[in-house]
Amino acid sequence: MAIAYIALGSNLQDPVKQVSRAFDALAQLPATRLLLRSSLYKTAPVGYDNQPDFINAVAKIDTLLEPTVLLRQLLAVEATFGRERPFPNAPRVLDLDLLLYDQIAMHTPELILPHPRMHERGFVLLPLAEIAPDLILPNGKSVVELATQYQQSDIQSLSGLSA
Secondary structure, three states: OEEEEEEEEEOOOOHHHHHHHHHHHHHOOOOEEEEEEOEEEEEOOOOOOOOOOEEEEEEEEEEOOOHHHHHHHHHHHHHHOOOOOOOOOOOOOOEEEEEEEOOOOEEOOOOEEOOOOHHHOHHHHHHHHHHOOOOEOOOOOEHHHHHHHHOOOOOEEEEEEEO
């Protein structure tokens, strides 16, 4: 079994509900167990500002699926939720990003691991640090160390409100 971390985000059609449903969908993936789910975090949009705020979270799973197979499963979940991609950073019902898969580093046209921008995203680092405070990223940095730079940001923890 491999340990993987997945970022979840939504800013359309009741985002809290969408993220909650997405956690349930992750728990139903074949050969996969949902181990942990973070609290929810309210975040301003990145890249395209003219859209509603996001609800973000991170899940920890245990899976027998290979990384690219897992990615395809995540994309299929997004599709069942009605995910559309009209332009980069567009509003979305659900976004699922594979952040880490064990300590595997890979770079293919389909998948880059670890996720290439996760260390720049407070909306990923804060919930990741919540559920995996001892995690050391492949770059040798502690997820808690990286997350501290975002603790005073406009990312609002909805503590006590987990999906």
